[in-house]
Amino acid sequence: LRETPCARQPCGNSSLPKSLHPRVGLRQWSRFIDRLPMRLALFDLDGTLLSGDSDVLWCDFLIAQGVLDAQLRELSDEMSKRYLAGTVMPNDFCDFYAETLKGFSFADLQDLRTRFLHEIVLPRIPADSHALIRQHRDAGDLVVLTTATNRVVSEMTAVAMGVDHYICTELEQVDGRFTGRTSGPLNIRTGKVDRLRQWLDDSGRSAQWLREAC
Secondary structure, eight states: OOOEEOOOOOOOGGGSOTTOOTTSOHHHHHHHHHTSOOOEEEEOTBTTTBSSOHHHHHHHHHHHTTSSOTTHHHHHHHHHHHHHHTOSOHHHHHHHHHHTTTTOOHHHHHHHHHHIIIIIIGGGSOHHHHHHHHHHHHTTOEEEEEEEEEHHHHHHHHHHHTOSEEEEEEEEEETTEEEEEEESSOOSTHHHHHHHHHHHHHTTOOGGGHHHHO
16 A cells, blocks of 8 residues: 655654643634645555555446446556556547446446445445545644545545545536546646646645655
């Protein structure tokens, strides 16, 4: 399992502002606590928290359910091999799996997503993965799952893992149905850093959190 935390500065008594006496009101204490540095724990999904590749597993699952043509299995396996070898362009990889969902809506896929989570994904998440996430949460760290896998495939996994925030590759929708294309910057390879920086900016958090995470 890989974890990439940012440094958290120790906070002893010397860190307390002189104006914050123990008798000071709770509101002022809360404002001070909100400014304390946290640690950012970043987790990938496929091959790390999960034993397997979500995209390949999802494609195989849909083929088994008769939703996708069986010929796609070979293409999916080949795409996965090229991704691991670093010989496929990020947009080609993400577009391939986005195309398999063209014409569907979230509602169309909801039952399949639920079954996929319970029948395929959860049995492949070892107890150590859950324990590691719990360890960081108990320590007060901000736990972020960042994956190249699109929202249809990985969103329920993120919820099941109990992470604080989830960043993924998004899919384009028109009139509530997937177009077979991705939407916005891809959350893959160096794009993960860009998306993470954007999330930090959007949430009002300092990009300094990435000093070690990068």
